[in-house]
Amino acid sequence: MDLHQLRCFIAVAEELHFGKAAQRLAMLPSALGRHIRMLEEDLGTRLLTRTTRNVALTDDGAVLLDDARALLAQAEAIAKRFRGRGRDRATTLKIGAIDSASAGLIPLLLHDFRQKRPDVVIQLVEDKSIRLLPRLLSGRIDLALVRPPEHPDKSIELLFLFHETAVVAVPEHHSLAEYDKVTVQDLADQPLIVPERRSRPHSHDLTMKLFAEAGLQARVAQLAEEKQTIVNLVAANIGVAIVPRWTSRMAVTGVRYIPLEVTAGGGMNKLPLAAAWVRGTRDPIRDEMLETLRERLGIYAELA
Structure with a gap:
């Protein structure tokens, strides 16, 4: 049993929903579930009952909840005190x-x-x-x-x-590569390389919502996790990608970055x-x- 497992348990116990608890902790639901199982194995008891629709505390889970809150509060108070002392030096x-x-x-x-x-x-x-x-x-x-x-x-x-400002990464010999700027409509028929939503929800939603706001369906050709991988896939002519402008500082041969123009009130606030x-x-x-x-x-x- 460790403090992170207790933090995971408290979140699930308070939300009674693995998805909401995972969002609160900025974790993947699968990782959250794994920590709960490890805690139950360490304590030798079932803390939560789960069905496809509901999560509920067992009797042991209800007892642990109060103790876990007190223990976590004490641990955080100790950590804050010593972090402050250490930071002076x-x-x-x-x-x-x-x-x-x-x-x-x-x-x-x-x-x-x-x-x-x-x-x-x-x-x-x-x-x-x-x-x-x-x-x-x-x-x-x-x-x-x-x-x-x-x-x-x-x-x-x-x-x-x-x-962050969004730009479009395209292969250097692509038909859009010589444009001074592009719109979402220019990308309507282009295969898109999009980040996976579970690990990069903001970047994923940027592409999907920009297309939705333009009344278009995004043509997703490839999902990828890392920005470097996405840019490398663009260089390999797999598709184009909407990325933060600072991504252009990741030096990859064969890729051009073009400003993306959207209508007034369009969704350019997706990369906070x-x-x-x-x-x-x-x-x-x-x-x-x-x-x-x-x-x-x-x-x-x-x-x-």
């Missing part, structure tokens, strides 16, 4: 970032931050939002640049930064970027980084 900041932020925002932010604090060592972790947020909660990273979840954990503080940290924690270096981010946010937003 620490000169290392661990930052997690999604791939487009790693390619675009992170270099700008670190350049500006080092003007103030050249003594601080920055450790970077690049991953998906769905994996970075659990790392944040467990203390393995201090700050995360992520797509904000629809139902964030109450322990997480979020600062909305801006919406936010800074996330654990609520109530004391961390002077992290807060200095956030101060730099706020000071320079207007410049960063223009480049996104």
Whole structure:
């Protein structure tokens, strides 16, 4: 039994729905179910009863819920106290970032931050939002640049930064490659490479909703998880892809990036970027980084 398993159990017990609990924890439902099973095996008892429609607490689950809440609150209080003590002496900041932020925002932010604090060592972790947020909660990273979840954990503080600009990645010899800009209508008959929704819901929904708003059906030719893979598939002439503009900094030969034009009021707000940290924690270096981010946010937003 570990604290993360207890956190998973509490979320399911409060939501009584695996999908909603997984969204709240920014996890995949399959991973959440695995942690619940491991907890039940460790304790040697069934904590939840599950049917295709309902989730309910067993008698043992109801008993554990109060104890788990108390234990987790105590553990978080201890962690906050010692993180604050350690931060007074620490000169290392661990930052997690999604791939487009790693390619675009992170270099700008670190350049500006080092003007103030050249003594601080920055450790970077690049991953998906769905994996970075659990790392944040467990203390393995201090700050995360992520797509904000629809139902964030109450322990997480979020600062909305801006919406990233979308562009279209096309093979360099494609018929659209010489366009100065394209519309969704220009892509109506094009095979599309789209991120998988379970791991990249914002990026997936960007493509699907832009087509829906234009009254078109997206012609999905290939699903992929990683932005680098998506761009490589574009280079291999598998299809075209709608991606964040900062993705163009991932050097791949044979790909052109073209501005995407949408009608006024169109759905270009599908790629939000936010800074996330654990609520109530004391961390002077992290807060200095956030101060730099706020000071320079207007410049960063223009480049996104």
